[in-house]
Amino acid sequence: MPRAVSPGRKWLTTVLAWAVGFVIFFPILWMVLASFKTELEAFAIPPSFVSFHWTLENYAAVQSRSDYVHHALNSIIIAGGSTLIALLIAIPAAWSMAFAPTRRTRDLLLWMLSTKMMPPVGVLVPIYLLYRTFGLLDTRAGLIIVLCLGNLPIVVWMLFTYFKEIPKDILEAARMDGATVGRELVYVLTPMAVPGIASTLLLNVILAWNEAFWTLNLSTSEAAPLTVFIASYSSPEGLFWARLSAASTLAIAPILVLGWFSQRQLVRGLTFGAVK
Amino acid sequence: MGRISLEGVRKSFGPHVIIKGADLDIADGSFVVFVGPSGCGKTTLLRLIAGLEDVSGGRILIDGVNVVGVPPAKRGLSMVFQSYALYPHMSVRGNIGFGLKMAGLPRAEIDRRVEAAAATLNLTPYLDRKPRELSGGQRQRVAIGRAIVREPKAFLFDEPLSNLDAALRVQMRLEVTKLQRQLATTAIYVTHDQIEAMTMADQIVVLNAGNIEQYGSPLELYERPANLFVAGFIGSPRMNFIGGPAAQRYGAVTIGFRPEHLKASREGEGWEGKVSVAEHLGSDTFLHVEVSEIGSLNTRAVGELGLAPGDRVRLLPDPHRIYRFDRDGKAMST
Amino acid sequence: MTEQTQRVGRLALTPAVALLFVWMIVPLGMTIYFSLLHYSLLNPGTESFIGLDNYFYFLTDPAFLYSMRNTLVLVGSVLAITIVFGTLIALLLDQAVIGRSIVRLMVIAPFFVMPTVSALVWKNLLMHPVSGLFAFIATSLGFTPIDWFADAPLFAIILIVAWQWLPFATLILLTALQSLDEEQKEAAEMDGAGALSSFFYITLPHLARPITVVILIETIFLLTVFAEIFVTTGGGPGLATTNIAFLIYLQALIQFDVGTASAGGLVAVVLANIVAFFLVRIVGRNLDA
Numbered sequence: 001m002p003r004a005v006s007p008g009r010k011w012l013t014t015v016l017a018w019a020v021g022f023v024i025f026f027p028i029l030w031m032v033l034a035s036f037k038t039e040l041e042a043f044a045i046p047p048s049f050v051s052f053h054w055t056l057e058n059y060a061a062v063q064s065r066s067d068y069v070h071h072a073l074n075s076i077i078i079a080g081g082s083t084l085i086a087l088l089i090a091i092p093a094a095w096s097m098a099f100a101p102t103r104r105t106r107d108l109l110l111w112m113l114s115t116k117m118m119p120p121v122g123v124l125v126p127i128y129l130l131y132r133t134f135g136l137l138d139t140r141a142g143l144i145i146v147l148c149l150g151n152l153p154i155v156v157w158m159l160f161t162y163f164k165e166i167p168k169d170i171l172e173a174a175r176m177d178g179a180t181v182g183r184e185l186v187y188v189l190t191p192m193a194v195p196g197i198a199s200t201l202l203l204n205v206i207l208a209w210n211e212a213f214w215t216l217n218l219s220t221s222e223a224a225p226l227t228v229f230i231a232s233y234s235s236p237e238g239l240f241w242a243r244l245s246a247a248s249t250l251a252i253a254p255i256l257v258l259g260w261f262s263q264r265q266l267v268r269g270l271t272f273g274a275v276k
Numbered sequence: 277m278g279r280i281s282l283e284g285v286r287k288s289f290g291p292h293v294i295i296k297g298a299d300l301d302i303a304d305g306s307f308v309v310f311v312g313p314s315g316c317g318k319t320t321l322l323r324l325i326a327g328l329e330d331v332s333g334g335r336i337l338i339d340g341v342n343v344v345g346v347p348p349a350k351r352g353l354s355m356v357f358q359s360y361a362l363y364p365h366m367s368v369r370g371n372i373g374f375g376l377k378m379a380g381l382p383r384a385e386i387d388r389r390v391e392a393a394a395a396t397l398n399l400t401p402y403l404d405r406k407p408r409e410l411s412g413g414q415r416q417r418v419a420i421g422r423a424i425v426r427e428p429k430a431f432l433f434d435e436p437l438s439n440l441d442a443a444l445r446v447q448m449r450l451e452v453t454k455l456q457r458q459l460a461t462t463a464i465y466v467t468h469d470q471i472e473a474m475t476m477a478d479q480i481v482v483l484n485a486g487n488i489e490q491y492g493s494p495l496e497l498y499e500r501p502a503n504l505f506v507a508g509f510i511g512s513p514r515m516n517f518i519g520g521p522a523a524q525r526y527g528a529v530t531i532g533f534r535p536e537h538l539k540a541s542r543e544g545e546g547w548e549g550k551v552s553v554a555e556h557l558g559s560d561t562f563l564h565v566e567v568s569e570i571g572s573l574n575t576r577a578v579g580e581l582g583l584a585p586g587d588r589v590r591l592l593p594d595p596h597r598i599y600r601f602d603r604d605g606k607a608m609s610t
Numbered sequence: 611m612t613e614q615t616q617r618v619g620r621l622a623l624t625p626a627v628a629l630l631f632v633w634m635i636v637p638l639g640m641t642i643y644f645s646l647l648h649y650s651l652l653n654p655g656t657e658s659f660i661g662l663d664n665y666f667y668f669l670t671d672p673a674f675l676y677s678m679r680n681t682l683v684l685v686g687s688v689l690a691i692t693i694v695f696g697t698l699i700a701l702l703l704d705q706a707v708i709g710r711s712i713v714r715l716m717v718i719a720p721f722f723v724m725p726t727v728s729a730l731v732w733k734n735l736l737m738h739p740v741s742g743l744f745a746f747i748a749t750s751l752g753f754t755p756i757d758w759f760a761d762a763p764l765f766a767i768i769l770i771v772a773w774q775w776l777p778f779a780t781l782i783l784l785t786a787l788q789s790l791d792e793e794q795k796e797a798a799e800m801d802g803a804g805a806l807s808s809f810f811y812i813t814l815p816h817l818a819r820p821i822t823v824v825i826l827i828e829t830i831f832l833l834t835v836f837a838e839i840f841v842t843t844g845g846g847p848g849l850a851t852t853n854i855a856f857l858i859y860l861q862a863l864i865q866f867d868v869g870t871a872s873a874g875g876l877v878a879v880v881l882a883n884i885v886a887f888f889l890v891r892i893v894g895r896n897l898d899a
Contacts (some may be wrong), residue, residue, distance in 0.1 A: 018709070021712070027732060031727075096620070115633065117889065119855065122879035123637035124862055125872050149629060152629065153630065170364075172355075178375050178378035192364060192365055209724070216840060252722070255724070263714070266721075266778075267785045270778070327612070
């Protein structure tokens, strides 16, 4: 039980912490504010913080642009699809490593993690050419494949760590009760691991949603998710900043919410267990 | 029927040999206890019978059929785990009925059997609770309920009482014994506690470092131990062992006598020694005595002796209860 | 565990292992193959084997050396900023703070923002030399506003990337700080250690391992910073903000020089592998623990 801190000290740390937090969060805040301004006010000088004409016209404009909805849908399908497929492949693999380990299991796990450490740019050329040959460029399926394989090591790794926390003898009890491996997975392991599976799902949806290498290089319009859509605003004419802010806010809002819930998973998933 | 036989059962993990070669015949309906120190292989042997591990050699017969290679579910056995291994996300009803569900029994039949088992174990008011809402003793009974509801050929118990506190343990010991007698089903029970073994078993299998040292009734093991190990393992406090010239006088390399067969008196015959520790339990007195040229001896007497540390005392073993052991530690005939 | 379980275990592993193996080997193999060819997408069908010439051209190209320098500066600066400030902020957040969870949310947020959004927000709303917020602050203080992306483009990129990764470092280090045994700190206090010595002799050594992990992981991901550059400067002005990853991208998808780009890609892979080697060692040691 930590000792009580003097109120003076507490106020100091509180003010300091809030100041730091505010500074770091500020760009996001500024963007959200801009999304509620008119285009004119968005880049007016001097910029106003609160005393401007609040409007929802930007959000209306974004919603009405059918291509925004199209790209948002792509983001959902690609992020969700790649993560779900990764889960389907990873659950049996993680089960195997956690409950049927061999001498090779440790090395296998490390090898899987090392595939995540490969710089994507190293295989940009062959993937791009392969995709071009097989007509996978600018397709949702193509992006789902790449993102699924890219995140698979992390999904396997995270599930492995969660499965290891499940006592082995409960699964043995299921075996004594007559469950085959498949039924053991369905009736006992998965229900017990639901929190872990949910956390893994969460973090990987976030990673896939924000992925900005393969999405930028392998899609242009048809299958382009929000990362690409926003990038298309990078032309120097700043006349659509307010609208850009609105689009961006819509693009990142769900992820910010999800991200809040997945802090611990972030540490577990992205440090590969090297930090407890 | 639940007759189980082991023929030359061996188990190694890589270069380590855990079970060196076990031969055993367990009669239907008997309560057999596997007992031994940690690492002796008793749990491994149980898991081999259960089918949770593969044998490295030998045969395991259940009612005359060799079940080596047969998965656990098809052997018709039930197991109660040391940690109970209850399914945390299922209710007590779900836990007990899971095996029946896996077997594909109709819902009505499952309910009937589950409720019958719950009634036997006084679990009826808890049927809809989850394991985390139950006490240790209740969870234990759910684990037992899960085992009995499948009406197996034999029960396998893996140190089921070691997670309970002492008072509960004594109570559960009686309940398990009564239950087994009531159901008349074969039971194989693993424990490291020789008191549990002695009080519950029809037959005891004493294991040491992968070998079956002796197999017999509790009284047989107590009165006619086959070797040094069994003699020292069974009986509490431990048997006194003396080597050297004192043993040679009896024609053996080592002699042993139980503390309860060593009479202590202030004067009289026997070895002379000094009391180093006296334990007064009221009902019994345990004395640890230092005897010159022999070493430390323990003696047990009923009632209070009135002896204190530092007192001089004479120890005389009952001549009819002296065990003799040869060079290999095997018991010599009396 | 039985033979049967082992068999099923191997089966269960196969899809994941096979897929990852193919994902590794096939593209990598192709990259190696292409890197030995003279292959330009502008003249398809005129591929010819030129051995290691691509590597020679790539590695002696002044553009490569320049981008290598940029990469090192980028990675090094972001590491420095995120670790130093990450540690400080983590220490701050480890204290008693009213409304700590909200502050945490504010500090964590940048990591979850899409890189393209971050880059555009910084470029247009904050750093724009005419109507950006920074410009406004500068002029109201009497300074001339900096044209970030013209005068200090690499620094601008560093700022954006550091902002995105600061939460990562902070979160990791905060987690590590909170795992520091309270009793150790109390023992140090009983031994007479003040706040500063306590920090240097107890806290910092405890943080040594997590900091190492953060460095390694960040390096691996920072070597291939791409989206921020793509969206703001396109590598310019000139090559001022081109890092290795972007250079390879330029060669592959802008100049369509497959051969050189593949050679470059392999160089990037080798670099990342060096860092990965150490990271895998640490992770492996933790697995055994």
